[in-house]
Amino acid sequence: MRTRAAxxxxxxxxxxxxxxxxxxxxxxxNNSDTxxxxxxxxxxxxxxxxxxxxxxxxxxxxxxxxxxxxPLPSSTDQQHQIYAINLEGxxxxxxxxxxxxxxxxxxxxxxxxxxxxDLVTSELRADIFPNAIQAATYRGHVWAVxxxxxxxxxxxxxxxxxxxxxxxxxxxHELVETARLVxxxxxxxxLQGFIWQGRQYEGLVxxxxxxxxxxxxxxxxxxxxxxxxxxSATVEALAFMRDLIRLxxxxxxxxxxxxxETSRHLFGNGQAIFTRNWPYAWTIFEREGSxxxxxxxxxxxxxxxxxxxxxxxxxxxxGIARESRHPxxxxxxxxxxxxxxxxxxxxxxxxxHPARRALYEDPDLLAAQPHLPELGPILAAARPRxxxxxxxxxxQVLQSEFSAVLAGLRDPETALxxxxxxxxxxxxxxxx
Amino acid sequence: xxxxxxxxxxxxxxxxxxxxxSLVALYPILGSFWLSxxxxxxxxxxxxxxxxxxxxxxxxxxxxxxxxxVTCYFAVVSxxxxxxxxxxxxxxxxxxxxxxxxxRAVILLPxxxxxxxxxxxxxxxxxxxxxxxxxQAGSQTGGGDAEVAVGVARGSSSPGTxxxxxxxxxx
Numbered sequence: 001m002r003t004r005a006a007x008x009x010x011x012x013x014x015x016x017x018x019x020x021x022x023x024x025x026x027x028x029x030n031n032s033d034t035x036x037x038x039x040x041x042x043x044x045x046x047x048x049x050x051x052x053x054x055x056x057x058x059x060x061x062x063x064x065x066x067x068x069x070x071p072l073p074s075s076t077d078q079q080h081q082i083y084a085i086n087l088e089g090x091x092x093x094x095x096x097x098x099x100x101x102x103x104x105x106x107x108x109x110x111x112x113x114x115x116x117x118d119l120v121t122s123e124l125r126a127d128i129f130p131n132a133i134q135a136a137t138y139r140g141h142v143w144a145v146x147x148x149x150x151x152x153x154x155x156x157x158x159x160x161x162x163x164x165x166x167x168x169x170x171x172x173h174e175l176v177e178t179a180r181l182v183x184x185x186x187x188x189x190x191l192q193g194f195i196w197q198g199r200q201y202e203g204l205v206x207x208x209x210x211x212x213x214x215x216x217x218x219x220x221x222x223x224x225x226x227x228x229x230x231x232s233a234t235v236e237a238l239a240f241m242r243d244l245i246r247l248x249x250x251x252x253x254x255x256x257x258x259x260x261e262t263s264r265h266l267f268g269n270g271q272a273i274f275t276r277n278w279p280y281a282w283t284i285f286e287r288e289g290s291x292x293x294x295x296x297x298x299x300x301x302x303x304x305x306x307x308x309x310x311x312x313x314x315x316x317x318x319g320i321a322r323e324s325r326h327p328x329x330x331x332x333x334x335x336x337x338x339x340x341x342x343x344x345x346x347x348x349x350x351x352x353h354p355a356r357r358a359l360y361e362d363p364d365l366l367a368a369q370p371h372l373p374e375l376g377p378i379l380a381a382a383r384p385r386x387x388x389x390x391x392x393x394x395x396q397v398l399q400s401e402f403s404a405v406l407a408g409l410r411d412p413e414t415a416l417x418x419x420x421x422x423x424x425x426x427x428x429x430x431x432x
Numbered sequence: 433x434x435x436x437x438x439x440x441x442x443x444x445x446x447x448x449x450x451x452x453x454s455l456v457a458l459y460p461i462l463g464s465f466w467l468s469x470x471x472x473x474x475x476x477x478x479x480x481x482x483x484x485x486x487x488x489x490x491x492x493x494x495x496x497x498x499x500x501x502v503t504c505y506f507a508v509v510s511x512x513x514x515x516x517x518x519x520x521x522x523x524x525x526x527x528x529x530x531x532x533x534x535x536r537a538v539i540l541l542p543x544x545x546x547x548x549x550x551x552x553x554x555x556x557x558x559x560x561x562x563x564x565x566x567x568q569a570g571s572q573t574g575g576g577d578a579e580v581a582v583g584v585a586r587g588s589s590s591p592g593t594x595x596x597x598x599x600x601x602x603x
Contacts, residue, residue, distance in 0.1 A: 088475055110475035389476060400495060410494060418493050425489045432471055432480045 035329050036066045041098035043074050045280055046350030054345060058336045065329045076100055087112035087321060095324040096333055098147060098316050101384065102391050105138035109389035113319040115141035119331055127356045135384035136317050143319055145338045146355035148346060150278045150314030151382035152210050152301055155285065157273050159295040172240060172302045175274060179250040182273050193250030194274040195263045200403040203259055205385065205395050206312040207276060208402045211237040213310035213383060214303040219398070220386050226427060227420035230413060238405055238412035246408060256406050268292060276301065278314060282371055283351035298371050300378050313382035315355070353379065390426050397422040
């Protein structure tokens with residue numbers, strides 16, 4: 001018995017030694033006058049060499065810094081989990097990390113990342129979309145620098161709209177009318193009217209917020225974190241989404257299980273007239289061999305009469321881990337990746353949309369991506385989701401209540417009242 | 433007097449089992465109840481006693497009542513089915529006829545398989561992509577919790593029934 005215990009202890013000891021060695025390995029392999037920084041990030045869409053080339057260019061410009069790039073799994077939930085485990089333990093060896101915009105307040109509050117107030121200069125602020133900075137600001141501190149941005153947009157079939165002499169819809173009711181007209185005219189059972197993301201996940205929250213904001217409603221009150229009242233604008237917007245499926249029948253029942261990729265595949269195969277998605281889909285629709293190539297238009301999401309269009313702001317930000325032993329080198333790398341030059345490269349080669357406003361007037365970019373002039377104002381007007389460290393909990397509540405409404409299990413008013421009670425309960429944490 | 437010492441020995445022999453059970457069963461139950469009285473987010477250093485506030489929220493949430501309803505529905509349906517089928521089959525198998533051993537073995541098979549494996553093997557029939565039963569409801573998530581519960585109840589009644597046989601025939 002005793003020998004076995006001793007043996008176990010020995011095995012654990014050796015294993016921990018190996019673990020600590022392996023986390024030191026990147027710096028150990030270099031000579032003493034170079035510093036290695038570890039950069040963790042999700043997979044960057046498009047050609048994986050885009051990021052590798054950028055890193056090499058940075059290393060060439062900064063010969064004393066070596067960047068060890070470690071891609072994370074593609075699921076954002078898994079990425080979040082990996083960050084939480086490594087950063088809470090303080091032994092992940094992370095220097096620079098890419099964060100989904102909804103994680104920043106949480107990471108800041110948990111003390112996992114450095115506030116960057118002194119580093120984000122007014123000069124830098126002047127060129128970056130203010131809403132993206134706002135999304136990274138919590139308790140008066142800026143915690144991360146916007147790397148590339150996203151916002152919900154409406155894609156439509158130019159050819160079908162022209163055939164029926166319709167202009168792209170600017171209100172949701174026009175969209176329903178147009179979809180109905182085209183569907184009735186085409187009589188194609190495989191053609192759907194309007195595809196969006198209705199599965200019970202983060203994407204659903206993005207979609208619903210766009211309808212609510214586009215009707216002048218709010219989910220949270222004016223202070224930004226207490227639940228807003230279940231106003232008629234909010235209730236109406238949610239009821240309209242349910243009616244797209246159940247009353248107007250322009251969205252099929254299966255949108256309640258659809259995510260971005262399902263939507264993109266359907267529309268990309270020519271099986272839908274309208275779809276809501278992020279700008280990444282544009283490059284794929286326009287790719288050689290795509291059935292809808294040259295037939296796709298993109299514009300701001302429709303609104304309800306008399307309100308301002310508001311897309312949900314998405315995107316990825318770069319921050320410095322609190323545990324980093326090389327914060328200065330980490331900052332130099334962030335400065336490089338968020339520079340106009342690097343963002344232009346990422347836009348040209350990976351189709352990622354820059355966080356710097358000036359690039360939306362860059363002649364090279366405009367020549368390569370004719371939809372950019374349309375996209376700039378949409379990104380500028382996009383709204384961040386509630387900036388709170390408790391956002392994951394708020395989102396969980398919203399996802400399940402919204403989903404129940406779309407499935408016809410709950411009426412919008414009951415669901416919103418229930419959501420508000422739960423959000424109130426979560427937000428009590430802010431005062432504890 | 434012989435009885436009293438025997439009883440004492442009996443209790444003494446029970447003690448290790450009681451100790452282990454309270455460690456692996458009682459402690460987590462009491463622990464989670466204690467946890468339910470607190471509002472806690474460890475990475476943020478938040479850990480406060482809030483009394484019954486979580487429960488106050490629960491009773492105001494339609495989702496909680498829906499879950500409770502589905503759980504009760506599931507319990508009633510599955511227990512009723514298990515008892516009815518189990519007793520019937522047990523009475524049949526208690527008779528002596530040719531091949532009764534084989535049939536008992538076949539019926540016991542699902543009981544010997546871990547519940548997790550059985551549940552997994554039922555999953556494809558009830559999940560979105562293969563979708564045997566919920567497709568008629570029009571929308572997959574719209575199928576509703578109750579419908580899924582029927583599926584799970586049906587799924588569980590087979591190992592459940594088998595599990596009840598040793599009890600009914602063994603005694």
